[in-house]
Amino acid sequence: MSTKTKILDAAEVLFADKGFNGTSLREITSQAEVNLAAVNYHFGSKKELIKAVMSRYMNELSPRLESALNALCLEEVKPTLIEVFSAFLEPLLHLNSFKDNGTSTFLQLLGRGYTDSQGFLRWFLTTQYPGVFTKFTQAVQKAYPELNKEEMFWRLHFTMGTIVFTMSSSDALIDIAQNDFDRQVDIAGVIKQVIPYVAAGVAAPIVR
Amino acid sequence: MSTKTKILDAAEVLFADKGFNGTSLREITSQAEVNLAAVNYHFGSKKELIKAVMSRYMNELSPRLESALNALCLEEVKPTLIEVFSAFLEPLLHLNSFKDNGTSTFLQLLGRGYTDSQGFLRWFLTTQYPGVFTKFTQAVQKAYPELNKEEMFWRLHFTMGTIVFTMSSSDALIDIAQNDFDRQVDIAGVIKQVIPYVAAGVAAPIVR
DNA sequence: GTCTATAACTAGATAGAC
DNA sequence: GTCTATCTAGTTATAGAC
Numbered sequence: 001m002s003t004k005t006k007i008l009d010a011a012e013v014l015f016a017d018k019g020f021n022g023t024s025l026r027e028i029t030s031q032a033e034v035n036l037a038a039v040n041y042h043f044g045s046k047k048e049l050i051k052a053v054m055s056r057y058m059n060e061l062s063p064r065l066e067s068a069l070n071a072l073c074l075e076e077v078k079p080t081l082i083e084v085f086s087a088f089l090e091p092l093l094h095l096n097s098f099k100d101n102g103t104s105t106f107l108q109l110l111g112r113g114y115t116d117s118q119g120f121l122r123w124f125l126t127t128q129y130p131g132v133f134t135k136f137t138q139a140v141q142k143a144y145p146e147l148n149k150e151e152m153f154w155r156l157h158f159t160m161g162t163i164v165f166t167m168s169s170s171d172a173l174i175d176i177a178q179n180d181f182d183r184q185v186d187i188a189g190v191i192k193q194v195i196p197y198v199a200a201g202v203a204a205p206i207v208r
Numbered sequence: 209m210s211t212k213t214k215i216l217d218a219a220e221v222l223f224a225d226k227g228f229n230g231t232s233l234r235e236i237t238s239q240a241e242v243n244l245a246a247v248n249y250h251f252g253s254k255k256e257l258i259k260a261v262m263s264r265y266m267n268e269l270s271p272r273l274e275s276a277l278n279a280l281c282l283e284e285v286k287p288t289l290i291e292v293f294s295a296f297l298e299p300l301l302h303l304n305s306f307k308d309n310g311t312s313t314f315l316q317l318l319g320r321g322y323t324d325s326q327g328f329l330r331w332f333l334t335t336q337y338p339g340v341f342t343k344f345t346q347a348v349q350k351a352y353p354e355l356n357k358e359e360m361f362w363r364l365h366f367t368m369g370t371i372v373f374t375m376s377s378s379d380a381l382i383d384i385a386q387n388d389f390d391r392q393v394d395i396a397g398v399i400k401q402v403i404p405y406v407a408a409g410v411a412a413p414i415v416r
Numbered sequence: 417g418t419c420t421a422t423a424a425c426t427a428g429a430t431a432g433a434c
Numbered sequence: 435g436t437c438t439a440t441c442t443a444g445t446t447a448t449a450g451a452c
Binding site: 024025026036037039040045046 | 426427428429430
């Protein structure tokens with residue numbers, strides 16, 4: 001396994017767990033069992049390493065997600081919101097076959113990126129992977145055309161928040177479900193719980 | 209104004225904006241125009257300062273919030289979920305008369321606390337202010353008794369996520385609403401937008 | 417209570433030997 | 435491409451003068 005990969009693998013776990021600010025290059029390189037200088041040699045800086053970690057996931061996720069959303073947009077029949085949100089399920093769970101715990105790690109990273117580092121990751125994702133966002137809003141628009149652009153903006157942001165926040169603490173949630181309710185849940189279980197919630201939220205009566 | 213207050217005032221703004229990890233004591237003390245050593249003299253450590261910042265808000269918020277939720281629990285009639293969530297509105301907005309931008313700052317701090325510092329703030333709030341949590345679940349239970357404990361756990365967590373995440377980026381959202389939709393929104397406006405969303409999410413059909 | 421000075425440590429980044 | 439050693443600059447925290 002190459003040094004570059006060892007660094008990426010160690011970094012993504014630590015970043016997901018402790019945030020970007022909260023993780024030092026020293027922790028990453030000692031976890032990866034490579035030399036400290038290797039990060040700067042292979043990636044140039046910590047910021048570039050963060051981008052590389054996210055890109056590895058986004059390059060795996062975005063084509064699948066875009067085509068799933070595109071299929072909904074091209075269909076004759078109007079999709080339900082549940083169907084729109086369910087379109088995320090397969091592409092997200094596919095990350096688990098790409099890497100151990102990939103789905104959970106990626107979603108946690110996404111959550112970190114939205115709160116750490118004052119929106120730099122938001123900028124990175126929206127500029128580097130704009131297709132996902134436009135396809136998604138198109139699909140929601142088709143499912144629920146009564147919603148105007150502004151209302152959709154708010155509700156999609158709330159949805160993003162729900163998903164990202166839930167996933168950043170999914171490990172704790174899975175533990176609580178286990179201890180308090182004696183219920184075995186995995187990341188797919190959490191996603192399936194959250195879909196009806198966000199679908200109902202987006203479909204809430206419009207207040208004007 | 210006392211040194212202690214100057215530190216608290218400067219700290220809460222910086223913490224809300226850049227997170228707990230992302231803010232140094234040097235930034236806080238120079239913003240507050242007090243000596244660097246004053247933080248450790250008055251609060252003992254950075255962690256204790258974080259607690260003090262949160263406590264100042266919680267002590268203002270929690271009695272009002274508890275009594276608003278309690279009133280719903282004691283009423284004869286069954287409240288709607290909208291009413292339960294609306295119970296948060298007055299106590300939260302009251303923070304604006306307590307401090308400039310108090311509502312927004314507090315909710316941003318809450319968001320930071322949930323993602324920074326690996327759950328120490330969650331522990332702090334649930335152990336120091338347990339009344340708010342129990343009253344809240346009681347009120348939701350009364351409004352929607354079909355929801356069992358486990359389903360309620362999930363949905364309340366999703367709700368927490370929506371609120372906290374939305375509010376941690378509320379400044380950005382308010383800007384976007386201004387620029388893209390030429391709409392003047394304040395923090396109260398954001399809260400009023402989010403209430404129907406979370407109420408509908410919690411009330412979503414149960415999937416078993 | 418407030419200050420200066422500094423200890424003790426950690427951070428990201430790099431020069432240069434191999 | 436990988437290493438050691440080190441630089442610069444940042445961090446929290448504290449000792450001790452005033």
